[in-house]
Amino acid sequence: MTTQEQIQVEEKLRKVQELYADAPEIGRVALKKGVEEGLARELAAAMQRESAGRIGARQGKVSELTAIIPLEPGGGKRIRGLLDLLGGNFKGADIVGTLHDMRFVLLENDTKLLFCTAYDGEWDTYIDDFATKIPTSMDILFCNCAGWPGISSPKIKDWIVSHQLTADAWYVASPNLTVAETKRLEKIGAAVDEFLDKIG
Amino acid sequence: MTTNEAKTNMTAEQKLQKLRELYADAPEIGKAALKNGLAMLTKELAAPGHAQTAGRIGARQGKVSELTVFLPFVPGGAKRLRGFLELLEGNFKAADAVGTVHDMRFVFVDDDTKILFATAYDGDFDPYIEDFAAKIPNAMDLWLCNFEGYPGMRNPKAAADWIAAHQIAAEAWYVNSPNLTAAETRRLEKVGTAVDEFLDKIG
Amino acid sequence: MSPPKVELHEIQATVLRLRPAPYYGSHVLFRVDDAKAGHEFLRRLAPHVDSAANWWKPADAWISVAISYAGFKALGLPAESLQSFPEAFRVGMAARARELRDEGVNDPKNWEPLFGNGEAHIGLNAFSDSMEKWQRIVEMAREQLRDLHGVRVLAVQDFGMQPGDRNSLGYKDGIDQPAMEGVGVDPLPGQGNPIKAGEFILGYPGETGVPLPMPQPDILGRNGTYVGFRKYQSRVGAFNRFLHANGKTEDEREFVAAKLVGRWRSGAPLTLAPDADDPALGADPHRNNDFNYAGDTHGRRAPFGCHIRRMNPRDTQLTRLTDVNIHRLIRRGTTYGKPYDPNELSEDADNVERGAIFLFISAKAMATMEFLQQEWIDEGNFIGLGEERDPIIGRQEEGAYFTIPKEPVRRRVHGIETFNVLRGGEYFFMPSLSALRWLGEFQM
Numbered sequence: 001m002t003t004q005e006q007i008q009v010e011e012k013l014r015k016v017q018e019l020y021a022d023a024p025e026i027g028r029v030a031l032k033k034g035v036e037e038g039l040a041r042e043l044a045a046a047m048q049r050e051s052a053g054r055i056g057a058r059q060g061k062v063s064e065l066t067a068i069i070p071l072e073p074g075g076g077k078r079i080r081g082l083l084d085l086l087g088g089n090f091k092g093a094d095i096v097g098t099l100h101d102m103r104f105v106l107l108e109n110d111t112k113l114l115f116c117t118a119y120d121g122e123w124d125t126y127i128d129d130f131a132t133k134i135p136t137s138m139d140i141l142f143c144n145c146a147g148w149p150g151i152s153s154p155k156i157k158d159w160i161v162s163h164q165l166t167a168d169a170w171y172v173a174s175p176n177l178t179v180a181e182t183k184r185l186e187k188i189g190a191a192v193d194e195f196l197d198k199i200g
Numbered sequence: 201m202t203t204n205e206a207k208t209n210m211t212a213e214q215k216l217q218k219l220r221e222l223y224a225d226a227p228e229i230g231k232a233a234l235k236n237g238l239a240m241l242t243k244e245l246a247a248p249g250h251a252q253t254a255g256r257i258g259a260r261q262g263k264v265s266e267l268t269v270f271l272p273f274v275p276g277g278a279k280r281l282r283g284f285l286e287l288l289e290g291n292f293k294a295a296d297a298v299g300t301v302h303d304m305r306f307v308f309v310d311d312d313t314k315i316l317f318a319t320a321y322d323g324d325f326d327p328y329i330e331d332f333a334a335k336i337p338n339a340m341d342l343w344l345c346n347f348e349g350y351p352g353m354r355n356p357k358a359a360a361d362w363i364a365a366h367q368i369a370a371e372a373w374y375v376n377s378p379n380l381t382a383a384e385t386r387r388l389e390k391v392g393t394a395v396d397e398f399l400d401k402i403g
Numbered sequence: 404m405s406p407p408k409v410e411l412h413e414i415q416a417t418v419l420r421l422r423p424a425p426y427y428g429s430h431v432l433f434r435v436d437d438a439k440a441g442h443e444f445l446r447r448l449a450p451h452v453d454s455a456a457n458w459w460k461p462a463d464a465w466i467s468v469a470i471s472y473a474g475f476k477a478l479g480l481p482a483e484s485l486q487s488f489p490e491a492f493r494v495g496m497a498a499r500a501r502e503l504r505d506e507g508v509n510d511p512k513n514w515e516p517l518f519g520n521g522e523a524h525i526g527l528n529a530f531s532d533s534m535e536k537w538q539r540i541v542e543m544a545r546e547q548l549r550d551l552h553g554v555r556v557l558a559v560q561d562f563g564m565q566p567g568d569r570n571s572l573g574y575k576d577g578i579d580q581p582a583m584e585g586v587g588v589d590p591l592p593g594q595g596n597p598i599k600a601g602e603f604i605l606g607y608p609g610e611t612g613v614p615l616p617m618p619q620p621d622i623l624g625r626n627g628t629y630v631g632f633r634k635y636q637s638r639v640g641a642f643n644r645f646l647h648a649n650g651k652t653e654d655e656r657e658f659v660a661a662k663l664v665g666r667w668r669s670g671a672p673l674t675l676a677p678d679a680d681d682p683a684l685g686a687d688p689h690r691n692n693d694f695n696y697a698g699d700t701h702g703r704r705a706p707f708g709c710h711i712r713r714m715n716p717r718d719t720q721l722t723r724l725t726d727v728n729i730h731r732l733i734r735r736g737t738t739y740g741k742p743y744d745p746n747e748l749s750e751d752a753d754n755v756e757r758g759a760i761f762l763f764i765s766a767k768a769m770a771t772m773e774f775l776q777q778e779w780i781d782e783g784n785f786i787g788l789g790e791e792r793d794p795i796i797g798r799q800e801e802g803a804y805f806t807i808p809k810e811p812v813r814r815r816v817h818g819i820e821t822f823n824v825l826r827g828g829e830y831f832f833m834p835s836l837s838a839l840r841w842l843g844e845f846q847m
Contacts, residue, residue: 012287019283022276026352027345033338042293059290064305066316074225081222083372085215087249088261090374097723100303101320102374103259103266114268116318118303120784125774132610132726136237143230150229152611167305169285171292173382174389178784180722182377185388188395399812
């Protein structure tokens with residue numbers, strides 16, 4: 001660490017201690033322990049928190065989209081029923097090819113939908129492609145959201161932004177691995193195993 | 201017959217009928233999409249579902265589970281946590297140390313009175329909390345102390361109960377590579393690099 | 404339902420008319436210092452701007468006129484109108500450096516002084532098929548400035564076809580163009596199914612069946628389109644040194660050159676001529692684009708990362724759900740400067756003024772260019788190539804390489820550099836002929 005970096009870390013440590021001066025007991029004890037156990041190192045290795053474009057956070061190549069969306073009357077029931085019938089099957093998501101994970105959660109007595117996903121790249125790059133390639137899947141699912149303009153509407157990007165929250169912190173274990181790259185590695189891994197089996 | 205079994209025994213055609221009934225009062229755009237998507241939907245509904253649970257709470261696909269919680273802040277907790285997260289600048293070495301987290305997000309909601317914490321991780325819920333309690337109890341206390349009623353990681357069972365009490369079930373959970381744990385992914389990254397080097401040498 | 408008939412007589416000729424062969428021309432950039440003078444200039448130019456009526460018939464000389472956002476502001480367009488343009492157009496190409504991935508050597512702070520500072524207001528492109536007609540048409544354009552104070556010439560960039568119709572790196576270029584519905588001709592073999600006109604010209608339905616957003620008022624936006632203007636300097640020395648480093652004989656070097664682009668330098672596509680060049684094929688517009696990638700799913704003929712397969716993946720299986728048809732651009736490429744010479748190997752050869760100036764045309768040119776830069780040029784994820792970039796127009800990092808799929812083991816060529824460096828650019832709007840007249844008569 002350079003002197004400059006050392007000063008920055010000390011400053012950060014000081015700030016954390018200030019922040020936790022009035023924390024509950026558990027927190028103050030933890031901070032003391034943390035400083036002893038090398039919290040400084042954690043504060044030193046800072047990574048740039050990037051953005052996924054207009055909205056959303058990003059780490060390396062993987063972005064997050066978090067949206068809390070009010071539902072149409074009866075929308076919660078329909079979404080629940082649809083997802084139930086699909087039974088955890090999301091061929092559409094496989095075809096999209098960039099979704100690491102995705103969850104649908106109903107909130108506040110089925111009046112709101114929490115939609116969270118981890119995906120590759122910038123947030124709006126492929127929305128036009130969804131509109132021409134998978135418009136039906138998108139509309140069947142999201143028509144249950146209040147004011148859904150349709151995936152093909154020119155208002156769609158603004159509509160998404162109006163319900164989207166940018167995460168205040170976003171962690172990804174392998175931030176440089178896209179879905180495509182992961183699939184490629186899975187193939188290589190399998191091929192290597194086969195090869196080693198043959199020569200072993 | 202349980203509801204799940206009943207569902208498994210439904211044909212695609214029966215599921216489609218149920219869907220039509222469900223969407224009888226849907227907005228126009230949804231009804232139209234349903235009509236247009238009949239062929240595609242029949243295929244989707246015919247495929248076997250594989251939704252699982254992550255033990256006590258949460259959904260799971262293959263080896264990867266989800267946890268979604270809304271935690272209420274103590275007075276001053278939001279400010280403290282936000283300040284702390286800013287200082288960390290996206291650095292979560294602690295999560296790296298545990299090695300089973302795929303991703304996690306922290307979203308301040310409801311005018312900073314609550315946090316939405318959503319994560320994807322390997323395995324089941326209770327072992328996951330035990331893992332955190334064993335490996336990084338301090339880091340956990342440092343951020344969770346900001347929430348109402350947090351009992352501390354020294355008692356992992358109490359901590360797990362407290363988290364479970366604030367958890368919300370996901371209606372659906374999708375994972376692209378459900379059989380790839382975080383550790384397996386890291387191993388594959390190393391294999392990929394080694395293979396590239398090898399091919400460069402002989403190519 | 405049959406596609407709407409496109410009003411060819413309203414659209415500027417450059418949007419549809421191919422550049423002549425041989426071609427000569429100039430790009431002229433103007434700055435408007437006085438709004439009234441600016442309007443007068445456009446009023447005088449308007450009758451001289453060719454429309455796209457009968458665009459498929461050979462023409463000998465024509466001009467087109469386009470205006471940047473800074474230009475519209477200088478012309479005193481009302482705030483309502485100004486606000487109706489998309490954000491990327493409003494802030495200008497330099498301010499979209501992040502979205503365009505114009506970083507490092509391509510960063511706007513390294514651009515030629517006349518670009519990136521909001522001074523390029525009006526762009527005029529003159530095309531012709533002979534030196535003499537070219538000189539006459541440029542003279543005509545200059546005539547319109549006579550006795551007009553308040554509009555001045557910022558820069559003139561002459562261009563012209565090199566011997567053998569080769570570009571600044573020695574390739575025949577400009578072969579593949581998107582085919583459009585309702586514009587009066589059938590697609591050439593290999594251009595694929597025609598794309599809805601609204602993807603390229605404002606006021607018509609696009610691929611979703613809905614017209615793309617159009618600037619207001621209607622007379623300004625309808626039948627207009629957007630043009631991305633980008634000037635590249637070709638580092639000929641570096642390119643030749645790279646070929647020499649990866650090919651001991653001329654044949655080997657030409658093979659590597661072909662693999663980078665997906666065509667032999669004659670224009671013959673590797674997909675149809677995988678082992679040896681076929682100049683006759685390269686020269687024939689009815690054959691040189693007539694292929695798809697169904698028979699080349701491993702990229703052993705045209706590598707996945709080669710330039711033409713990136714710019715138009717056709718039926719290549721991509722790793723992510725993509726509608727190729729909504730990411731196409733009409734390209735008018737123009738070569739400028741000293742002709743390419745395969746024997747120039749010095750570092751000085753990198754700094755000789757030569758390269759390519761492109762007009763990238765579509766009803767959503769900004770969004771498409773930014774998509775292409777992010778997804779198909781400065782990235783390889785869409786075809787499973789990790790971080791590999793386009794070897795011809797990609798901005799390369801240290802240690803860049805290019806993968807050539809091959810049996811039994813793929814070949815990786817190292818030493819890929821940024822062979823075409825971005826020197827500047829701007830986003831323009833190319834209005835219809837009625838819109839030009841309306842702008843000419845505009846009273847503030």
